[in-house]
Amino acid sequence: MTIKIIADSASDLSVEDYKQYDIEMVPLTVQLDGENYEDGISISPKTIYEEMRAGKSPKTAQVSPQVFQDTFEKHAKAGDDVIYLAFSSELSGTYQSAKLMEQQVKENYPDFNLHILDTKCASLGYGLVVIKAAEMVKHGATLEEVLEVSQYYYENMEHIFTVDDLEYLYRGGRVSKTAAFVGTLLKVKPLLHMEDGKLIPLEKVRGSKKVLKRMVEVMEERGVDLEKQTIGISHGDVEDVANQLAELIQEKWKVKEIKMNMVGSSIGAHSGPGTLALFFLNQPPKN
Secondary structure, eight states, X not given: OOXXXXXXXXXXXXXXHHHHHTEEEEOOEXXXXXXXXXXXXXXXXXXXXXXXXXXXXXXXXXXXXXXXXXXXXXXXXXXXXXXEEEOOTTTOXXXXXXXXXXXXXXXXXXXXXXXXXXXXXXXXXXXXXXXXXXXXXHTTOOHHHHHHHHHHHHHTEEEEEEOSOHHHXXXXXXXXXXXXHHHHHHTEEEEEEEETTEEEXXXXXXXXXHHHHHXXXXXXXXXXXXXXXXXXXXXXXXXXXXXXXHHHHHHHHOOSEEEEXXXXXXXXXXXXXXXXXXXXXXXXXXX
């Protein structure tokens, strides 16, 4: 029986990642200038960041129910076992849309073995969970083993991130206009994290250089067995800053691997250019 791993584009994995690990991707929708684009397919993150720097405000929409129906039915007909690891339900209606289509598809294919998991993760933190699941499938793990380890990874995945301009968080309803204005004046960098799938402010850091140091400190406080982990770094078109963070981490821990990708269009439309995010486990990694 074939086990198929499905993820959505909010995992911020690259085209190469999807191919290498045999992961099927379903795209969220990005709306720009009245046009709809498929995240990761018909629009690039670079385009989104350039448009945002020029003053545009792209919007996003969840994966369409039709895409889920077509995808699930295809695998039901093929007799595959499917695990769909979904973007946090607290940040998108994508998970709920998938659950709705699950019920519909199973009416016609009652024996279809489909598991839809709300990872409560985002960006490359979510991507690392998906890659772990796909690696296990490649190495011959059972469906139950993949489900168990996937849950362990998404329940213990830390997300620590900052943004370059509080204006983007203001547009997305994350901070007040006054906070955005004052923060910009004072050069305050907000540090945020994820709790139960929601974005939660952690603290404010004065200055760009200090924020990298503070991110590493939080990683030290929360991370476990970091040397044995694959660490994720995603960025909103600031690869040079992401590389600085990677260097600080490698100097301190000599971690197993650092995976670095750009924040994709659907998440980047809300976080903006200059976003920097760090992902790691707060429990020992599992094989």
